[in-house]
Amino acid sequence: DTGVSQDPRHKITKRGQNVTFRCDPISEHNRLYWYRQTLGQGPEFLTYFQNEAQLEKSRLLSDRFSAERPKGSFSTLEIQRTEQGDSAMYLCASSRRGGVNTEAFFGQGTRLTVV
């Protein structure tokens, strides 16, 4: 069990470029979540998958954002035509299917800077 892994750790991009982030969850976890965190704030939910199905998308996830989890294992989050307001830490988490004892485990995050 290597924990949740995210790649890259840091990304600097020019406004208008597309970026893609990857998340590898803990292997036996069937739920995968994406969050966004800006400086001084708690993480905000973006979207989640149960196996390969994307079950919920937040209103924060504009049409420039797309997420996939094609085989129910790793997930990608793509941002098209990046804007300066997209600069944030993007966090991935995974868990087993819900219940009172379900614990979420987070990766180290991808820090995006749009210049």
Place this chain on the structure above:
Amino acid sequence: KQEVTQIPAALSVPEGENLVLNCSFTDSAIYNLQWFRQDPGKGLTSLLLIQSSQREQTSGRLNASLDKSSGRSTLYIAASQPGDSATYLCAVPPWNQGGKLIFGQGTELSVKP
């Protein structure tokens, strides 16, 4: 709509002090409550999970309590150390919302040697 609030936003204490961080939430329909630690520029590390039916959970120098009826949780840190300096976040997964977490804004703790 579930809202989570953490007070204070920042706290500075001398090494060795015992301290309490507060977390409040508006809707008691939750599965559990998790406390996390976040070091600057890093991801979140899970510290404690309290199930909705539990009142307390302990791990080493950390003790978390949960009063679901009043919508409150506290994280007690005993004999604080400079290595405890970090941001502490609480989060709840509301019922029937797929396990997504609603976070407070965090308490930034600084323990001075």
